[in-house]
Amino acid sequence: SSTACRRTPSLAHPDRMHLNCTTGPMQAHSRLHALTLFLLAKSLTLCQSSATAGCSASSPEQCTSGNSEADTATLMQAKLRVGRSREEHLLVESGQRRLGITSEFSNVNAHLMADLTTPESIGPTFEKQFELKSADDLETLHKSVAEALQHEYGLVTFSSPPWGVETDFDGVEPPYRDQFRKINDTHGEYIGQNSVIMVSSNPSSMLQGLDWAATGVQSALGFGGSGHRVSKEEAKTNADSKHLVLYINFGECLYFAHALANVLPRVTSVLQGARAGNYKVSAVVPSSGRSYYSQNTETILNKLGVSLLEEPPREPHKTVLVSQVTSCNPHIKKLMQQELRRGFVEGVQPANCEKHPASSGVFLSRAHGASNGRWVAGSDKLEDKFETMGFEIRDNLKDVSVDELAKDLYANHCIVAGFAGGNLLNLVFLPDKARVVEYNPSRIYADRWLFVKALGLDWVHSVPTEGSIDDAEATRLVQQALKVEDV
Numbered sequence: 001s002s003t004a005c006r007r008t009p010s011l012a013h014p015d016r017m018h019l020n021c022t023t024g025p026m027q028a029h030s031r032l033h034a035l036t037l038f039l040l041a042k043s044l045t046l047c048q049s050s051a052t053a054g055c056s057a058s059s060p061e062q063c064t065s066g067n068s069e070a071d072t073a074t075l076m077q078a079k080l081r082v083g084r085s086r087e088e089h090l091l092v093e094s095g096q097r098r099l100g101i102t103s104e105f106s107n108v109n110a111h112l113m114a115d116l117t118t119p120e121s122i123g124p125t126f127e128k129q130f131e132l133k134s135a136d137d138l139e140t141l142h143k144s145v146a147e148a149l150q151h152e153y154g155l156v157t158f159s160s161p162p163w164g165v166e167t168d169f170d171g172v173e174p175p176y177r178d179q180f181r182k183i184n185d186t187h188g189e190y191i192g193q194n195s196v197i198m199v200s201s202n203p204s205s206m207l208q209g210l211d212w213a214a215t216g217v218q219s220a221l222g223f224g225g226s227g228h229r230v231s232k233e234e235a236k237t238n239a240d241s242k243h244l245v246l247y248i249n250f251g252e253c254l255y256f257a258h259a260l261a262n263v264l265p266r267v268t269s270v271l272q273g274a275r276a277g278n279y280k281v282s283a284v285v286p287s288s289g290r291s292y293y294s295q296n297t298e299t300i301l302n303k304l305g306v307s308l309l310e311e312p313p314r315e316p317h318k319t320v321l322v323s324q325v326t327s328c329n330p331h332i333k334k335l336m337q338q339e340l341r342r343g344f345v346e347g348v349q350p351a352n353c354e355k356h357p358a359s360s361g362v363f364l365s366r367a368h369g370a371s372n373g374r375w376v377a378g379s380d381k382l383e384d385k386f387e388t389m390g391f392e393i394r395d396n397l398k399d400v401s402v403d404e405l406a407k408d409l410y411a412n413h414c415i416v417a418g419f420a421g422g423n424l425l426n427l428v429f430l431p432d433k434a435r436v437v438e439y440n441p442s443r444i445y446a447d448r449w450l451f452v453k454a455l456g457l458d459w460v461h462s463v464p465t466e467g468s469i470d471d472a473e474a475t476r477l478v479q480q481a482l483k484v485e486d487v
Contacts (some may be wrong), residue, residue, distance in 0.1 A: 108324045111215045115224040116155060122227045126154035133161055135331055145273025152201040152235045153222050160329050163190045165453050169446035170463045176328040193326040197270060201235035204245045204284050204319040205312040212249045212323040221321060241316035244274050246283040254285060255292035257422035261447055265332045266322040268339040284309040296402040303343030330454035337428055337455055344406040350431035353414035356486045361391035361415035364423040376441055378469030385478040397423060417481050420444040427451055437481040439464055
C-alpha cells in the first residue's frame with residue numbers, strides 16, 4: 001500500500017494549493033502527483049529566488065527586509081504551502097525548524113476584494129469608507145456597521161496604516177508572515193491593509209458549502225459584477241427581521257487557538273453596531289468548519305452574545321461576512337479584548353499590575369489537557385521552582401471552564417507563564433499591564449507576541465535548548481520571568 005495524494009486549490013486562498021492524501025494500493029497516478037508536486041515546489045523556489053533580489057534559502061530575511069510593499073506582494077504570490085497540519089507545520093529556514101500556521105487563515109483574498117463594485121443594475125449598495133488609524137476610530141467602525149444594517153446591502157470598508165513593532169521574539173517566525181516586513185534587527189512592521197465587512201439581505205444559505213474567504217462569496221451575497229440578489233420582497237423581509245447571521249467557515253475555525261487568533265477579532269468588529277440596532281446575532285459554522293471543535297470557543301461566542309448554529313436558519317435574517325477583516329490589526333485585537341471583558345468580567349475588580357510580584361503569577365501547564373501535548377521533559381522541575389516562588393500551577397485546563405479561568409486571570413494574576421501554544425492565548429483575559437512569559441523550545445510562531453504588542457502587555461520570551469530541563473535550567477528560566485523590581 002501507499003499514500004496517494006492530489007493537489008487541490010485552497011478554498012480560503014485560491015492562489016495556494018493543498019496536498020490531500022489517502023492511503024491505499026500504489027497507483028501510477030499517485031506517483032505522478034508526487035513527482036509533479038516535487039517539481040512544482042522546486043520550480044516555485046527558483047521563481048521566488050529570481051523574483052526577489054537577494055532572496056535565498058540561506059538568507060530568507062532578505063526576502064522581506066527593506067523591500068517595498070509591491071515586492072512583498074510579489075513574494076506572497078510566489079509562495080506554495082502544502083501538507084499543513086493543524087498546528088505543527090514545519091518550515092525550513094536558515095537551517096532551523098520552525099512551526100507556523102497563523103497565516104494560513106489570515107489573508108484577505110485579493111481577488112475577492114477587487115470584485116466588490118456592484119453595478120446599479122444589480123441594485124443599490126450602501127458604502128462607507130474610513131481609516132482605522134487609532135482606537136478612537138473604532139467608534140466610526142461601530143457607527144458605520146450600525147448604518148449599514150439600516151440598508152438592505154452595504155459595504156463597510158476601512159484601511160489601516162502600517163503598524164511598527166519591536167521584534168523581540170528571539171528569531172522565531174512572526175505570525176501573518178506574508179504581511180510582515182522586517183525593518184532592521186530589532187524592529188519590523190505589518191504592512192497597511194484594507195478590510196471590508198459585507199452586510200447582505202441574502203440569506204446565509206446562499207453561502208452554504210463555501211469557505212468564508214473563497215472567491216465567489218461576494219457574488220453569493222449580492223456584490224460585484226456577478227452579484228445575485230434575492231427579490232425585493234424577500235430582501236425587505238430579511239432586512240426587517242432584526243436577526244444578523246455571521247457566516248464562518250474554514251477547516252478548523254472553532255479550534256480554540258485559531259478562533260482567538262482569526263475568528264473572534266473579526267466577529268467583534270460588528271457586535272457593537274448590531275447591539276445599537278437591537279439585532280439578535282447568530283453565527284453559522286457548518287460541519288466542514290468544526291474539526292477540532294472547542295466547547296470554550298462556543299462559550300466565548302455565547303458570552304459575546306452570539307448563538308452558534310450548524311445550519312443556516314430558515315427564518316428571515318440578514319447575513320454578514322467578516323472574513324475580509326484583517327486579523328493582525330492591533331485595534332481590532334484590542335476591540336476583541338474589550339468585548340471579552342464585557343462578556344466575562346464586567347463588574348470584576350482587576351488586579352493592579354503596576355508591579356508583578358511572584359505571588360501574582362500563574363503557570364499554565366501543558367502536562368495534561370493540552371490537545372497536542374508538546375510536553376517538555378523536565379517541565380515538572382520548572383513547575384516546582386515556580387510553585388516555590390509563589391506561583392499558582394494550573395494543570396488540566398480542559399477541566400476548567402473558560403468563564404472561571406477568565407475571571408481568575410483578570411482578578412488575581414499579573415504574570416502568566418507557560419510553554420508556547422494555545423494555553424497562553426488565555427492572555428486575552430489578563431488585566432492591563434500584566435506580563436506574559438513564554439518558553440518556546442519548539443520555536444512555534446510568535447502569535448502570543450502579537451497579542452501582547454496589541455494589548456500593551458509586558459513580554460518575556462525565551463527559547464530554551466531543546467531536550468530535558470534540569471535543575472539549573474529550571475532556575476534560570478524562573479529567574480527570567482521575574483525582574484529586579486518584582487523581587
